[in-house]
Amino acid sequence: MTTAKKYAHEFKGLAEALGRANHILLATHESPDEDGLGAMLAFANYLDAIGKKYTAYVIGTPPSRLSFLPRFDRLSSVSPAQADALVAFDYGNFARLKLDAIGAKPSFIATLDHHPQDTQKGDVNITDTAFSSTCEIAYHFFKTNGITITKDAATCIYTGMVADTGGFIHSNTSSEVFRIAAELKELGADTELIAKRVLGFASVGAAAAIGLAFSRLTVDKDTHIMYTWLSSRDLEEKHTEFDDIGMLVSMMNHIRATNERVRCVALFKDKNDGMISVSFRSDSEKRFDAGKLVGALGGGGHQYAAATKMKGTLKEAIAKVLQEAKRKNYTATW
Ligand SMILES: [Mn+2]
Known part of the structure; x- marks a missing residue:
C-alpha cells in the first residue's frame, strides 16, 4: 500500500469537514516558506472553486520572492477569530502557528505535515515523513x-515539492515525487519559472550576501x-534579508570537499534578536546525524x-556547537 492510500480515510474525512465548515482558517508556521504557502494556496484555490469562505493566514509579511504563486495576494496577516475550521500546514510544532495570539478556537482541526512527530494534532492528522513535502500531501x-x-x-x-526536495536532489526525492512532478507539468505548472524562483538567487544583493558567507567558509579540523x-x-549592507538567502545552507551541503572531509555543514545567523539561529545539513555521504547533535543543543530536526x-x-554559538560535536560521536548509526 502506498503511503497516500494509507490515509484515504483521512483525506475523505477532511473533504467532508471542509464541506460542512462556514469559515476555514488556513495556517502555516512563522517565517512561512514555499511548502507551507504552496499547500495553503493550493487549498485556497480549491476553496474558491467550491465557494467556501476562508482566510489564508500568515504571521508577518509573506516572502515577496513567492509573489508568483497564484492567490499570493489573498494571504492575510489579519486572522478571523470566528473561523470554525482550521487546516494547518507544515508546522511541526503547534506553537509555531501562534494561534493563541489571534484567539481562534476552531471546532475542527486538520494537520497536513511531513515533519517528524512533534506536537501536530487534529481531528484529521496526517503527519508522515514518508511524504517529501506538505505539498505532496495536498x-x-x-x-x-x-x-x-x-x-x-x-x-x-510543484513549488513546495521543488523547495523541499532541494530541486529533486535530497533523499526524500522518491520515484513518486518524479511521477507527481510530471503530472503537475502536464497540468500547466511553469517548471522553469518555479525552479528559478525557488532555487535561484532572489536578487543581486542576496547573491552578494551568499558570496560573503562562502568567503567565510571554515572547516573545523577536529569535528570536520x-x-x-x-x-x-x-x-543590510548587501540590501537583502534572511528570507532571501534560504537556499544557502543547501548550497553549502552541495560543496564537494575533496581535501577536507566534511561531515556536516552549519550556518550561523545573527538576526539581532539576542539569539543565534543555526541550521545544519548532512547527507548519506557525510554519515553524520545532524538531528542528534541539534537535539543535544536544544533544537529539533532529523538526520539530514x-x-x-x-x-x-x-x-559563542560557534564554539558551543563545535564543543558539543567534539564531546560526543555523532556518526550516523543507520
Ligand atoms: Mn515542508
Whole structure:
C-alpha cells in the first residue's frame, strides 16, 4: 500500500469537514516558506472553486520572492477569530502557528505535515515523513477526493515539492515525487519559472550576501564541521534579508570537499534578536546525524536537516556547537 492510500480515510474525512465548515482558517508556521504557502494556496484555490469562505493566514509579511504563486495576494496577516475550521500546514510544532495570539478556537482541526512527530494534532492528522513535502500531501488530498488540480494548484504544489526536495536532489526525492512532478507539468505548472524562483538567487544583493558567507567558509579540523555565518548587519549592507538567502545552507551541503572531509555543514545567523539561529545539513555521504547533535543543543530536526536557536554571540554559538560535536560521536548509526 502506498503511503497516500494509507490515509484515504483521512483525506475523505477532511473533504467532508471542509464541506460542512462556514469559515476555514488556513495556517502555516512563522517565517512561512514555499511548502507551507504552496499547500495553503493550493487549498485556497480549491476553496474558491467550491465557494467556501476562508482566510489564508500568515504571521508577518509573506516572502515577496513567492509573489508568483497564484492567490499570493489573498494571504492575510489579519486572522478571523470566528473561523470554525482550521487546516494547518507544515508546522511541526503547534506553537509555531501562534494561534493563541489571534484567539481562534476552531471546532475542527486538520494537520497536513511531513515533519517528524512533534506536537501536530487534529481531528484529521496526517503527519508522515514518508511524504517529501506538505505539498505532496495536498496533491494526494485532491487526487483521493477526485478534485481537479487546476493550473494554479499545480503551480503551488510543484513549488513546495521543488523547495523541499532541494530541486529533486535530497533523499526524500522518491520515484513518486518524479511521477507527481510530471503530472503537475502536464497540468500547466511553469517548471522553469518555479525552479528559478525557488532555487535561484532572489536578487543581486542576496547573491552578494551568499558570496560573503562562502568567503567565510571554515572547516573545523577536529569535528570536520564546515560552517559560516551571516549577521543582520551583513544583510543590510548587501540590501537583502534572511528570507532571501534560504537556499544557502543547501548550497553549502552541495560543496564537494575533496581535501577536507566534511561531515556536516552549519550556518550561523545573527538576526539581532539576542539569539543565534543555526541550521545544519548532512547527507548519506557525510554519515553524520545532524538531528542528534541539534537535539543535544536544544533544537529539533532529523538526520539530514536540523536547526536550533542559541543565546549569546556568533562566536559563542560557534564554539558551543563545535564543543558539543567534539564531546560526543555523532556518526550516523543507520
Ligand atoms: Mn515542508
